[in-house]
Each structure stands twice: as structure tokens, then as C-alpha cells.
Amino acid sequence: MQNEECKMRLLEHQAKKLLAQFGLAFTRSVVVSSPEAAVDAAKQLQNFSFFTLHSAFVLKAQVPFGGRGKAGAVRFAVTPDDARREAGELLAMNLRGVQVTSVSVEEKLAFTREFYAGVAWDTQAKLPVALLSIAGGVEVEQSSHENLARRAFDPWMGLSPYIGREMAASVGLKGRTLSGMGAFLEKLAQAFLACDAVTMEINPVVETTDGVLIGLDAHVEIEDDAAYRQKERLAAIGDIAPTATGRAPTALELESQRIDAMDHRGVAGRVVEFDGDLALLIGGGGASLTVFDAVRRHGGKPANYCEVGGNPTEEKVAALTALLLSKKGVKKMAVIMNVVNNTRADVMARGVLMGIEKAGRKPSEAISVFRIPGSWEQEARDLLAKAGVRALGREISLDESARLAVQHVA
Numbered sequence: 001m002q003n004e005e006c007k008m009r010l011l012e013h014q015a016k017k018l019l020a021q022f023g024l025a026f027t028r029s030v031v032v033s034s035p036e037a038a039v040d041a042a043k044q045l046q047n048f049s050f051f052t053l054h055s056a057f058v059l060k061a062q063v064p065f066g067g068r069g070k071a072g073a074v075r076f077a078v079t080p081d082d083a084r085r086e087a088g089e090l091l092a093m094n095l096r097g098v099q100v101t102s103v104s105v106e107e108k109l110a111f112t113r114e115f116y117a118g119v120a121w122d123t124q125a126k127l128p129v130a131l132l133s134i135a136g137g138v139e140v141e142q143s144s145h146e147n148l149a150r151r152a153f154d155p156w157m158g159l160s161p162y163i164g165r166e167m168a169a170s171v172g173l174k175g176r177t178l179s180g181m182g183a184f185l186e187k188l189a190q191a192f193l194a195c196d197a198v199t200m201e202i203n204p205v206v207e208t209t210d211g212v213l214i215g216l217d218a219h220v221e222i223e224d225d226a227a228y229r230q231k232e233r234l235a236a237i238g239d240i241a242p243t244a245t246g247r248a249p250t251a252l253e254l255e256s257q258r259i260d261a262m263d264h265r266g267v268a269g270r271v272v273e274f275d276g277d278l279a280l281l282i283g284g285g286g287a288s289l290t291v292f293d294a295v296r297r298h299g300g301k302p303a304n305y306c307e308v309g310g311n312p313t314e315e316k317v318a319a320l321t322a323l324l325l326s327k328k329g330v331k332k333m334a335v336i337m338n339v340v341n342n343t344r345a346d347v348m349a350r351g352v353l354m355g356i357e358k359a360g361r362k363p364s365e366a367i368s369v370f371r372i373p374g375s376w377e378q379e380a381r382d383l384l385a386k387a388g389v390r391a392l393g394r395e396i397s398l399d400e401s402a403r404l405a406v407q408h409v410a
Contacts (some may be wrong), residue, residue: 282335332367
């Protein structure tokens with residue numbers, strides 16, 4: 001992990017514009033800031049038939065973080081009038097404290113399959129790493145080993161098409177798709193190195209019915225200290241938010257970033273601070289947004305949003321737990337994740353208990369709800385039971401867990 005304070009995260013349309021400079025193809029799109037402009041954009045897109053699906057459109061809120069689909073911030077339209085209505089609703093949304101001010105109107109493509117392609121820094125190896133998964137459309141860390149190819153490469157040499165083809169072959173791709181993906185990964189790696197990036201992801205990359213590889217979404221984070229070298233490139237894509245919140249980070253957010261960066265294993269951070277009394281330690285991606293929204297819907301006041309997953313160490317979980325419980329006004333903490341297969345529930349439980357002890361609280365008084373079903377679930381239950389805490393299982397939904405968490409704070 002890199003320190004969030006030291007990187008700039010581009011909006012999706014900015015990321016696509018940047019990556020297109022390196023020969024990567026994306027869906028045709030128009031960014032608008034009003035419902036009326038969305039109508040004009042849809043009509044403009046109707047003039048093209050580039051792999052489109054019945055002239056349908058996709059509308060996406062432009063915000064500097066992921067999980068938009070689960071938050072209802074990705075909509076579909078068939079006619080320009082539909083686009084007007086959906087754009088109006090998206091522009092009225094506030095996601096994680098960020099007001100939606102722009103929407104990307106895109107053509108909806110017909111495709112046969114989807115992939116994940118990305119490049120990131122391996123802080124332990126101190127090398128860039130290319131990633132390819134045939135489980136596109138989901139978080140790559142949820143992919144099984146057989147579905148994921150991972151290859152570190154020399155930043156001075158780049159990633160050759162040959163290595164890209166080897167990666168594609170290792171996940172079962174063949175023929176034209178194998179060759180195309182090799183070239184795709186080479187270009188993505190070139191962009192990563194040329195732009196001083198921390199993370200570059202295209203998720204999903206889809207293969208059209210004609211065998212063409214096209215990106216539907218893009219996520220790019222650039223090293224802040226390298227902004228002066230990227231001045232010309234960045235000037236061409238518009239204003240960039242300093243953090244995923246669209247504002248300067250708070251002291252608590254900065255400390256959470258330091259905690260997350262203390263060890264490369266897993267994620268235990270990415271905190272956004274709010275003025276509430278219920279601390280949240282919640283799974284990353286769509287599940288975290290689902291829980292956050294459910295807490296508010298049931299009348300709760302979240303003290304934070306965060307993302308946890310990928311099997312972080314006990315020490316990282318403990319440090320984050322203690323940090324969140326130290327926030328002024330926090331009464332209790334809810335620990336809620338979806339069914340996990342890439343994170344050990346017992347490691348999470350030990351980390352939470354260590355953090356509560358560090359914060360000088362009692363587990364039975366500090367935890368409002370603990371729900372992490374999945375790997376090593378029974379061991380986690382046993383640990384919590386000894387501390388006087390009852391763990392919830394998968395039979396209790398995320399929504400019900402959020403309701404109970406709010407109820408137990410009162």
C-alpha cells in the first residue's frame with residue numbers, strides 16, 4: 001500500500017482519457033453536468049454503432065472512489081429521455097460526503113466475456129506487478145489462484161508482450177484473445193511507468209463479439225510527488241481531487257493511511273471520517289457501502305467509512321480499531337463483513353480484541369455487532385465468546401446486522 005496522502009486519484013473519465021494516450025481503447029462517452037446535457041450526449045452516441053447494444057446507454061456518477069454500482073450510482077437508459085431522468089437522479093446524489101457534479105454517459109456494449117487488468121507497486125519486492133484475472137467485474141483479490149496471473153517486472157525494461165501473453169495463457173486464454181491481452185497488458189504497463197502511477201486498473205476489460213478488447217471502467221492513482229513531471233499530461237484532463245473524499249484528509253484519515261501502509265498485507269484503512277458515534281470496521285468494495293448506507297437508513301450515525309479485506313495482519317487491524325475507538329464521541333464499534341474467503345475471521349477477531357484493549361475498553365461494551373462469516377469463522381466465534389461477545393453468522397443479513405448495530409448503540 002502507498003500512503004493515500006501521497007497520491008492523486010483520477011475520476012473515471014480522466015483515467016480513461018489518460019490511458020487512451022497509450023493506445024488503450026475504452027467505450028465512447030460524454031461527460032455532462034446537467035440532465036439536459038445528458039439528452040444531447042445520448043443523441044450524440046446514438047449516431048455511432050460501435051459494438052453498441054440496442055442503442056442503450058450507461059450513466060455513471062463521477063466520484064473519486066469505487067463501489068458505485070452497489071451505491072446505485074451506475075444507471076442504464078434506453079432512450080435520451082431515460083438518460084435525462086437517470087442523470088438528474090445521479091446529480092442529486094451525495095456519496096460518502098461527496099456531491100455528484102458530473103456524470104459520464106456511455107454507450108452500452110455487447111460483449112462475450114470480461115477480465116480484470118491492472119498494474120500496482122509491490123512495496124515488499126519494490127517492483128511493479130502486473131495482474132490479470134478472468135474474473136472481471138469484481139475485486140481482483142476475491143479471485144481464486146487459478147483465475148489470477150501475477151507477474152513482477154523490471155521498471156527499466158517494462159512488461160514485454162511475450163510476458164503478457166504468458167500471463168494470458170496461464171489463466172486459460174487462447175488464440176486472438178491471448179495475443180490481444182498480451183499487447184493490452186504491455187500498453188497498461190507502459191502507461192503505469194510513464195505516468196508515475198501507484199495503481200492502474202481497468203475493470204472490467206471486455207471482449208466484444210468481434211474479439212476486440214475494450215475497457216469499461218478505469219482507476220488510476222498517481223504519485224503526488226511526481227506531479228511536476230506529469231504537469232502536461234494532467235493539465236489535459238482537468239482538476240484532480242487530492243484524496244478519495246474530494247477534500248484534504250483529516251488527522252484521523254492520515255493516521256489510518258499510516259496504519260494501512262505499515263504492512264503490505266491486506267487492507268485495513270481507507271478511512272473517511274464523519275461526525276457520528278458508531279465506528280465502522282467494514283469489508284471493502286460494495287459490501288462496505290451497503291453496510292454504511294444501511295446504518296444510516298436505520299437511523300445510525302457512522303463515525304467513519306472504511307475498507308478492510310485481503311487478510312490484513314492482526315497488528316494493522318488492532319491499530320485501526322484503537323484509532324477509530326479513540327475518536328471523540330464514538331460510543332461503540334460495528335465489525336461487519338460479507339462472507340469472506342480471502343480474509344481470516346479469527347485474525348480479524350484477534351486484531352479487534354487487541355485494539356479494544358489498547359483503547360482501554362471492554363469488548364462486551366465496545367462492540368455493538370461482530371459479523372464476519374467465512375474462513376476460520378468458528379475460531380473467531382470462540383475468541384469472541386471468551387471476551388463476552390456473541391458473533392453473528394451468515395444467517396443474519398448485512399442489513400439486519402446494521403440495524404442491530406444501531407440498536408445496540410442507543
